[in-house]
Amino acid sequence: MTAAARVLVTGATGAVGGAVLRRLAAAGHDVHGASSNGGPAPNQWAWRVGSEEPPEALRGPWHAVVHCAADTRWNLSAVESERANVAPLRALLKWLDGMDGSEGTDGMDGGTRLVHLSSSYATGLTGSVLPTSPEAYRNTYEWSKAAGERLLTAERASVDIVRFPIVMGTRRDGFLDRYSGFFWLPSSLCTGAVPALVGDENAYLDIVSTDDIAEHVRELVEGDRPAGARLTVLGGGDGAPRVAEAFDTILDALNGWRAENGAPALQPLPYVSGRQWNRFYLPFAREHLDRAQLTRVTAFQAYQGYLSVTEPFEATHRVDPILPTLHRSIRRWAESHPATARRVPRPWRP
Ligand SMILES: NC(=O)c1ccc[n+]([C@@H]2O[C@H](COP(=O)([O-])OP(=O)(O)OC[C@H]3O[C@@H](n4cnc5c(N)ncnc54)[C@H](OP(=O)(O)O)[C@@H]3O)[C@@H](O)[C@H]2O)c1
Structure with missing residues (x-):
């Protein structure tokens, strides 16, 4: 991919999303941000993914969506954590399916690219995201991040999942x-x-820097589309x-x-x-x-x-x-x- 891409970053007012948005914009892409409360810049929109419809300005098509939105609190109940981190992802997938199915994907090389940000700690206490019981994780946040990865692997024909540790x-x-x-x-x-x-x-x-994540996401957005779920681990x-x-x-x-x-x-x-x-x-x-x-x-x-x-976490990309x-x-x-x-x-x- 060489031309400027239209990219949506969710969670764009957050610690990671903000850095990702700036890196993609600096690389010349047409970047828009979405977050629960919106941001001060004109390209930052309020959209509570999972409980609201997206604003008109965020209609597709998108070359890529980078999903950084999450509630990173460790002390939510399992129900709250599911609602905060899994339900929005499910809604995002549905929105992407509808968009890619109905609005055309001209120039989009087979539909919207999805880059999902996860956590190295999503592997919980067992070293795997596969267990479904909260007992296999340190807290409900980890459990919900693991559930998100499983959902993507099951439902998405093509997705990049990026894990990283403390930011x-x-x-x-x-x-x-x-x-x-x-x-x-x-x-x-x-x-x-x-x-x-x-x-x-x-x-x-x-520990990683926001720079490490933002640069990696840029490479993924500009690189080849993965066949299936492709996992990278920074650290x-x-x-x-x-x-x-x-x-x-x-x-x-x-x-x-x-x-x-x-x-x-x-x-x-x-x-x-x-x-x-x-x-x-x-x-x-x-x-x-x-x-x-x-x-x-x-x-x-x-x-x-x-x-x-x-x-130690096994890093596919050493920082x-x-x-x-x-x-x-x-x-x-x-x-x-x-x-x-x-x-x-x-x-x-x-
Ligand atoms: N920070 C770390 O140390 C760390 C480590 C490993 C992995 N991660 C992962 O990195 C990603 C980004 O985390 P972060 O540290 O940047 O989080 P953060 O600073 O807490 O920011 C969270 C962002 O998500 C938005 N958001 C939350 N729920 C939303 C929803 N339903 N719809 C729309 N926007 C929503 C927030 O919007 P408002 O500001 O409007 O509420 C905010 O922009 C997450 O996937 C997290 O699991 C973070």
């Missing part, structure tokens, strides 16, 4: 459209909600950072910013095993912390599984070393959340 900002300066998900962690370090790092300091913490593989390296980097970035902004340095946290956490820290927290602190501490439990990954990007992204988070970043953590006295 940081641009390699140049750490910018992200939205600092959600993982950025709960630097916030918690600054407020003192995290008294210890529960996990294995030698475990893998695989560092066995070269991914270890938990201790990543946390040293995070602390260094936060303390660098704090020193420049008159806040005392954060101290490194001890590593504790899940067993120690559950038997010692958690009972203490229940007894001594107020409700807001306890909520954060309990939420932190959800991270245990992510800091204990001892088998460049990521620690400098992690550093820049954390610093950039601090710059854009100064009130939280300069907080003095409340000490834990177990």
Whole structure:
């Protein structure tokens, strides 16, 4: 494909969708974004996929649809998660089927290309997206991402599924459209909600930059149409950072910013095993912390599984070393959340 393509990016106001939209536009494509609430730019439309009809401006044909829309919260019920992540995908597939069937695919080389963004963690606790039981996953988010992949594999004659692990900002300066998900962690370090790092300091913490994803998506959109479901996995593989390296980097970035902004340095946290956490820290927290602190501490439990990954993800596309990007992204988070970043953590006295 050489000519400019008309491409729709769902979830275009999000951390990943924003980067994908800009990369495709910079490559000369005619890119439009859709998201639940729409965005400020003229090509950003409000469309709550799965519960609303698309606006007239988003009528096909499209050369490609890049599906980045998702609700990445881990604490939804299974029903909510299905509604947030699987039902919209089902609706999108139906819309594409109708469009490719009725509106003609002239110049579209056999219908709309679909690139679906998934997660390396969609393989849950078993290393596979095939189990249907929520028990096989760390949380309902993973379970719903796995269900999405199964749906695509069953129903789509041609689709690119792209998995990747934790997302940081641009390699140049750490910018992200939205600092959600993982950025709960630097916030918690600054407020003192995290008294210890529960996990294995030698475990893998695989991370990619939005640049890695956006460039990969551009290549897919411009490349050959896959026969069936084609899976690619971005990441560092066995070269991914270890938990201790990543946390040293995070602390260094936060303390660098704090020193420049008159806040005392954060101290490194001890590593504790899940067993120690559950038997010692958690009972203490229940007894001594107020409700807001306890909520954060309990939420932190959800991270245990992510800091204990001892088998690296197998990456089909290895990304460049990521620690400098992690550093820049954390610093950039601090710059854009100064009130939280300069907080003095409340000490834990177990
Ligand atoms: N961030 C990570 O660390 C990470 C890691 C692995 C995989 N992923 C995957 O990467 C993709 C993008 O995630 P992200 O981090 O960019 O998420 P995000 O920052 O939370 O953004 C989510 C985007 O999806 C939109 N959205 C959600 N539900 C929608 C719906 N039903 N219809 C239309 N738009 C909807 C949101 O719109 P509003 O802003 O209007 O609500 C927003 O634009 C997801 O598939 C996620 O599973 C992310």
